[in-house]
Amino acid sequence: QKEVEQNSGPLSVPEGAIASLNCTYSDRGSQSFFWYRQYSGKSPELIMFIYSNGDKEDGRFTAQLNKASQYVSLLIRDSQPSDSATYLCAVYFGNEKLTFGTGTRLTIIP
Amino acid sequence: SQTIHQWPATLVQPVGSPLSLECTVEGTSNPNLYWYRQAAGRGLQLLFYSVGIGQISSEVPQNLSASRPQDRQFILSSKKLLLSDSGFYLCAWSVTGGITEAFFGQGTRLTVV
Numbered sequence: 001q002k003e004v005e006q007n008s009g010p011l012s013v014p015e016g017a018i019a020s021l022n023c024t025y026s027d028r029g030s031q032s033f034f035w036y037r038q039y040s041g042k043s044p045e046l047i048m049f050i051y052s053n054g055d056k057e058d059g060r061f062t063a064q065l066n067k068a069s070q071y072v073s074l075l076i077r078d079s080q081p082s083d084s085a086t087y088l089c090a091v092y093f094g095n096e097k098l099t100f101g102t103g104t105r106l107t108i109i110p
Numbered sequence: 111s112q113t114i115h116q117w118p119a120t121l122v123q124p125v126g127s128p129l130s131l132e133c134t135v136e137g138t139s140n141p142n143l144y145w146y147r148q149a150a151g152r153g154l155q156l157l158f159y160s161v162g163i164g165q166i167s168s169e170v171p172q173n174l175s176a177s178r179p180q181d182r183q184f185i186l187s188s189k190k191l192l193l194s195d196s197g198f199y200l201c202a203w204s205v206t207g208g209i210t211e212a213f214f215g216q217g218t219r220l221t222v223v
Contacts, residue, residue, distance in 0.1 A: 032210070034211050034212075041219075042216075042217070043200055043214040043215060043216055043217045044154070044200075044214050045214070046211045046212075046213070049211055088153070088154065090211075090212070092210075096142050096159065096161050096204075096206070097142070097144065097156060097159050098204070098211075098212050099156070100146075100153055100154040100156075101153060102152065102153030103153055
């Protein structure tokens with residue numbers, strides 16, 4: 001069974017601080033990893049993807065991948081109230097489909 | 111650029127009534143297509159996916175079905191809705207054969223009453 005696990009939260013972070021979101025997955029052979037943001041009542045939107053071990057930065061967002069330990073994380077620097085949302089981790093295990101975690105609800109406190 | 115259209119945005123249906131949700135993709139050919147459902151406060155559950163016309167894979171046994179009559183059209187159906195079918199239904203597409211992200215439509219909020 002291919003699984004993606006996330007802490008459901010809620011995770012509360014003060015405005016301006018760093019929010020750290022974590023995700024673990026079950027298949028060591030997985031090749032690609034995605035972070036989606038979902039605002040309440042809206043559809044998920046892709047914010048980051050990462051394929052290689054290490055860090056990938058895009059603006060205030062950094063994705064970190066450690067394939068040996070089978071985890072991927074998302075850091076949000078200088079957190080803003082507009083970052084309050086549910087963050088979904090997704091992993092491509094093969095077979096033409098993504099498997100999603102249950103999401104972590106993030107709240108940025110002004 | 112590619113776009114995905116999903117309708118309707120909201121739907122209220124009585125128990126036992128039929129369902130048809132439609133999704134179309136523009137600006138790409140031979141996409142992979144997906145139907146997900148998200149119950150309130152829950153994660154995304156993959157219901158069906160399709161890698162080509164007429165090719166449907168079912169992930170979860172239930173009273174729903176899916177069809178792909180055209181390359182960029184994906185339809186989710188039910189003959190008789192149950193209360194447990196309520197949820198947020200999302201259509202998505204991705205590039206075939208690649209290890210790529212999925213892009214979502216706006217979703218349909220279905221309430222079965």
